[in-house]
Amino acid sequence: MNNFGVIEIASTTTKNTPGWAYVPDTGPLPAALQPTNRKRAARNQPALSLSDLSAREETRIRKDLEALDRDSHRDANITIPPRPGGSRAQNKHTPNVRKILQSQKTFANHLDDYQALLALAESNPAAAAAMNAAQAKPSTPIAATPKSASPAPTVAPAGGGSRRSAAAAKRAAAKEKQEQEKKKARQTPKQEPDPETEANNPQQQEDQPDVEMPDATAPPQPTPTPNAEEPNPQETQSSYPRESLILPAYTKPPPRPHPGDADPLLVSYIPPFPSDDELRELMTAPPLSYLEARAGWGDEQRRYPVRVFCAVCGYWGRVKCMKCGVRVCALECLEAHREECVTRYGL
Amino acid sequence: MAASRKSRASGPPPPAATFVLDNGADTIKAGFVTGNKTDAPRIIPNCVARDRHRKTYVGSELEKCRDFGEIAFRRPVEKGFVVSWEAQKEIWDREFFDDKAPQRCDPSETRLVLAEQPNALPALQTHCDQMVFEEFGFYSYCRGIGPAFNAYQDIQAIFHTPRTPDTPVDVPAEVILVIDSGYSHTTVTPIVQGRPLHQAIRRLDVGGRLMTNYLTRLLSVRHFDMRNETFIANEMKEAVCYVSLDFKGDLEKTWKGTRGDRRDDYLSGAGIAKDYVLPDSHTTFHGVVRDYEPGVSARARKAAVSTEDVLTLRNERFVVPELLFNPSDIGMRQPGLADLVMQSLSALPIGLWPGLLANIVVVGGNASLDNFIQRLQMELLERVPDECVVRVARPQDPAISTWLGAANFARHEHVERLAVTKQEYEEHGAGWVARKFAAGLGAET
Ligand SMILES: [Zn+2]
Ligand SMILES: [Zn+2]
Numbered sequence: 001m002n003n004f005g006v007i008e009i010a011s012t013t014t015k016n017t018p019g020w021a022y023v024p025d026t027g028p029l030p031a032a033l034q035p036t037n038r039k040r041a042a043r044n045q046p047a048l049s050l051s052d053l054s055a056r057e058e059t060r061i062r063k064d065l066e067a068l069d070r071d072s073h074r075d076a077n078i079t080i081p082p083r084p085g086g087s088r089a090q091n092k093h094t095p096n097v098r099k100i101l102q103s104q105k106t107f108a109n110h111l112d113d114y115q116a117l118l119a120l121a122e123s124n125p126a127a128a129a130a131m132n133a134a135q136a137k138p139s140t141p142i143a144a145t146p147k148s149a150s151p152a153p154t155v156a157p158a159g160g161g162s163r164r165s166a167a168a169a170k171r172a173a174a175k176e177k178q179e180q181e182k183k184k185a186r187q188t189p190k191q192e193p194d195p196e197t198e199a200n201n202p203q204q205q206e207d208q209p210d211v212e213m214p215d216a217t218a219p220p221q222p223t224p225t226p227n228a229e230e231p232n233p234q235e236t237q238s239s240y241p242r243e244s245l246i247l248p249a250y251t252k253p254p255p256r257p258h259p260g261d262a263d264p265l266l267v268s269y270i271p272p273f274p275s276d277d278e279l280r281e282l283m284t285a286p287p288l289s290y291l292e293a294r295a296g297w298g299d300e301q302r303r304y305p306v307r308v309f310c311a312v313c314g315y316w317g318r319v320k321c322m323k324c325g326v327r328v329c330a331l332e333c334l335e336a337h338r339e340e341c342v343t344r345y346g347l
Numbered sequence: 348m349a350a351s352r353k354s355r356a357s358g359p360p361p362p363a364a365t366f367v368l369d370n371g372a373d374t375i376k377a378g379f380v381t382g383n384k385t386d387a388p389r390i391i392p393n394c395v396a397r398d399r400h401r402k403t404y405v406g407s408e409l410e411k412c413r414d415f416g417e418i419a420f421r422r423p424v425e426k427g428f429v430v431s432w433e434a435q436k437e438i439w440d441r442e443f444f445d446d447k448a449p450q451r452c453d454p455s456e457t458r459l460v461l462a463e464q465p466n467a468l469p470a471l472q473t474h475c476d477q478m479v480f481e482e483f484g485f486y487s488y489c490r491g492i493g494p495a496f497n498a499y500q501d502i503q504a505i506f507h508t509p510r511t512p513d514t515p516v517d518v519p520a521e522v523i524l525v526i527d528s529g530y531s532h533t534t535v536t537p538i539v540q541g542r543p544l545h546q547a548i549r550r551l552d553v554g555g556r557l558m559t560n561y562l563t564r565l566l567s568v569r570h571f572d573m574r575n576e577t578f579i580a581n582e583m584k585e586a587v588c589y590v591s592l593d594f595k596g597d598l599e600k601t602w603k604g605t606r607g608d609r610r611d612d613y614l615s616g617a618g619i620a621k622d623y624v625l626p627d628s629h630t631t632f633h634g635v636v637r638d639y640e641p642g643v644s645a646r647a648r649k650a651a652v653s654t655e656d657v658l659t660l661r662n663e664r665f666v667v668p669e670l671l672f673n674p675s676d677i678g679m680r681q682p683g684l685a686d687l688v689m690q691s692l693s694a695l696p697i698g699l700w701p702g703l704l705a706n707i708v709v710v711g712g713n714a715s716l717d718n719f720i721q722r723l724q725m726e727l728l729e730r731v732p733d734e735c736v737v738r739v740a741r742p743q744d745p746a747i748s749t750w751l752g753a754a755n756f757a758r759h760e761h762v763e764r765l766a767v768t769k770q771e772y773e774e775h776g777a778g779w780v781a782r783k784f785a786a787g788l789g790a791e792t
Contacts, residue, residue: 061677061678064564064677064678065677065678065679067560067564068557068560068561068564068677069552069556069557069560070560071420071422071425071556077421078395078396078397078403078419078420078421079403080395080403080405080433080434080437081403081405083440083441083445093481093482094477094481094482096477096481097477097478097481097482100432100474100477100478101432101433101436102433103431103432103433103474105430106425106430107425107426107428107430110430110468110470110471111468113470114468114469114470132469132778138477138480138481138772138773138776138777139477139481245792246539246540246790246792247521247522247539247540271696271697271698271700271701272697272698273698273699274696274698274699278696279539279790280790282539282544282546282547282695282696283539283540283542283544283788283789283790284786284787284789284790285544285545285546286545286785286786287465287466287545287548287785288466288545288546288548289466289468290466290467290468292466293465293466293534293548293549293550294549294550294552294681295549295550295551295681295682295686295687295690296680296681296682297680297681297682298682298686298690300682300686300689301675301680301682301686304675306675307673307675307676309666309676311568312568312569313569313602313603313662314565314598314601314662314663314666315598315601315602315603315662316598329602330605331605331606332603332605332606
């Protein structure tokens with residue numbers, strides 16, 4: 001068998017031949033990754049039922065990723081051996097601890113529970129709050145009733161997170177926040193350092209929406225009248241040796257003057273440093289939820305072509321098996337792939 | 348200000364000893380801080396393992412294991428968070444709380460500082476707090492996110508910033524960006540004065556486990572079935588994998604070419620190919636890396652030393668860590684690390700970017716991969732304005748960096764502001780404790 005000049009191919013079109021096809025080196029996303037385009041792709045390609053093909057590709061990629069994510073190839077159901085030296089007294093667990101130790105839930109189960117709770121918070125805030133409170137009660141008798149509020153996500157999700165449920169959770173917390181504010185207004189008529197109040201009401205910070213904070217909910221200021229000392233925003237933005245209470249000013253001597261300092265073409269752009277208010281808001285913002293923090297596929301990534309590799313040797317995948325959609329580099333690897341392909345999908 | 352804080356911490360003095368715990372998915376880092384004394388942390392496998400002779404090892408007992416062939420693991424930590432407390436308690440009991448534990452700790456007289464991964468599920472956090480107080484009975488406790496503890500290290504020493512000996516060390520660091528690349532995932536956390544900027548924390552679900560699994564798959568397709576040998580594949584990954592600074596070039600150098608037209612670089616190895624001798628499980632129990640010997644065909648080598656299983660590793664060496672920078676290579680729809688950093692920055696005012704970009708610290712086990720920080724710096728420079736300074740550094744031992752930071756935190760005034768006593772837990776409840784930890788230090792200095 002000869003080489004068919006496979007390595008020279010760098011075409012931008014797809015050519016179908018019986019059983020396999022040359023494909024562009026840096027083509028668009030494979031159909032499997034762009035389900036919305038599948039219809040159009042199918043219309044353009046007269047090949048053997050492409051929807052079957054991309055379904056196969058899609059399934060394969062999904063299964064591959066699931067397998068790569070697993071902790072081990074086999075399910076490691078290892079029972080814990082008894083301790084040789086004997087353990088501490090075993091039968092004095094609190095009810096909470098007993099429940100935790102007996103739990104067989106996986107991380108995925110817990111994540112589902114959390115998402116369900118957010119959904120419930122949307123439809124029935126009171127029920128969700130009650131559920132959450134029940135979960136967080138200490139087993140020991142308590143003096144004060146624990147306040148109930150989940151660390152509800154209140155900021156924009158990172159990537160396709162549940163904006164709606166976050167908003168719902170925020171609404172659920174809003175009622176309680178109002179009460180908090182009223183209570184706080186009673187407790188602290190003057191604005192003065194009162195870490196005690198803050199420590200007792202930490203969720204006032206969690207509940208803050210990502211819009212501007214009204215003065216009433218601003219955390220108590222430790223320093224006397226910081227607002228008076230604060231330079232006006234205009235000033236802050238233009239001075240890089242910034243006037244900040246949160247970040248100390250640059251104290252070292254400035255660099256020696258340079259003849260080019262005044263040249264408008266040489267002036268480098270220094271972005272305005274955030275104001276203390278901005279910083280304070282960032283520093284006290286609540287954590288995102290697990291799914292919100294997962295980075296999503298942004299515009300940036302959509303711009304790059306997805307790289308495709310030979311499933312056998314790992315070099316660029318320039319040849320496509322028309323039976324299953326797997327990419328290989330050239331005919332030698334295609335032959336190697338054939339064996340496996342036939343076992344999996346038949347002739 | 349200081350006075351009012353003191354008055355708040357009235358009651359019995361805090362315990363003399365703090366137990367600092369970074370409870371990772373792969374290993375636990377654990378050690379005591381007493382007064383000004385910080386012991387080096389113990390590194391304990393966080394697993395229950397069973398070898399092919401059906402012998403079981405819990406935590407540090409794994410040291411006694413010789414034959415890692417087909418060894419299976421059960422891990423209490425999943426996705427970075429303790430999920431199975433049944434297994435976790437067993438490991439902690441044996442390591443710390445039993446009478447004959449190798450690192451004996453009396454919780455009733457000890458404060459616990461525990462590092463957790465960012466963006467935890469509230470229910471799992473509650474489980475953790477309940478176990479700490481109701482089961483183990485720590486005197487007091489502070490749970491905080493691991494990346495933020497790194498701010499309590501001497502960051503400028505990590506960057507080798509020139510300074511005079513009398514320059515005071517800023518602890519916590521003013522502004523840093525911590526990249527924590529561990530077993531379960533990789534996170535980006537911007538931190539100002541020790542406070543994590545929660546809205547900008549981003550996660551990429553690529554970590555050591557995924558990379559080892561990927562290497563295992565490649566080897567199984569190309570050489571022989573290694574699917575039950577993840578321990579051996581993991582050792583191999585640590586020994587040979589590197590981050591490529593020229594992916595396309597390296598990929599060309601490792602391609603065989605077409606049949607009948609083998610490429611010269613392939614035949615010579617091009618400085619990339621390495622031979623890896625697998626353990627035989629009789630006389631050797633760990634793999635060995637050897638230089639690739641060009642010209643000696645695999646068959647000839649096999650004949651010469653028939654007892655050895657030798658794999659020649661080529662692009663496997665760099666396509667595996669490449670997943671950190673191009674997760675879409677395996678179809679994952681997530682950005683690579685440099686774009687992850689940019690996504691994090693884009694959630695922040697642009698005025699913070701210069702400070703963060705000039706102070707990027709990479710911690711976690713994967714930070715030890717060769718060229719990791721160089722590649723990240725290179726890719727970031729492509730994405731930021733020309734005049735931006737990008738500095739990326741890793742501490743000497745990135746795997747214990749979070750623990751060292753947490754140990755410094757345990758001696759810092761901040762711990763007093765965040766720690767919760769068992770008594771407070773009993774008075775105010777788990778919800779109150781969770782909210783206090785979530786609120787963190789606040790903005791006040
Ligand atoms: Zn190939
Ligand atoms: Zn096929």
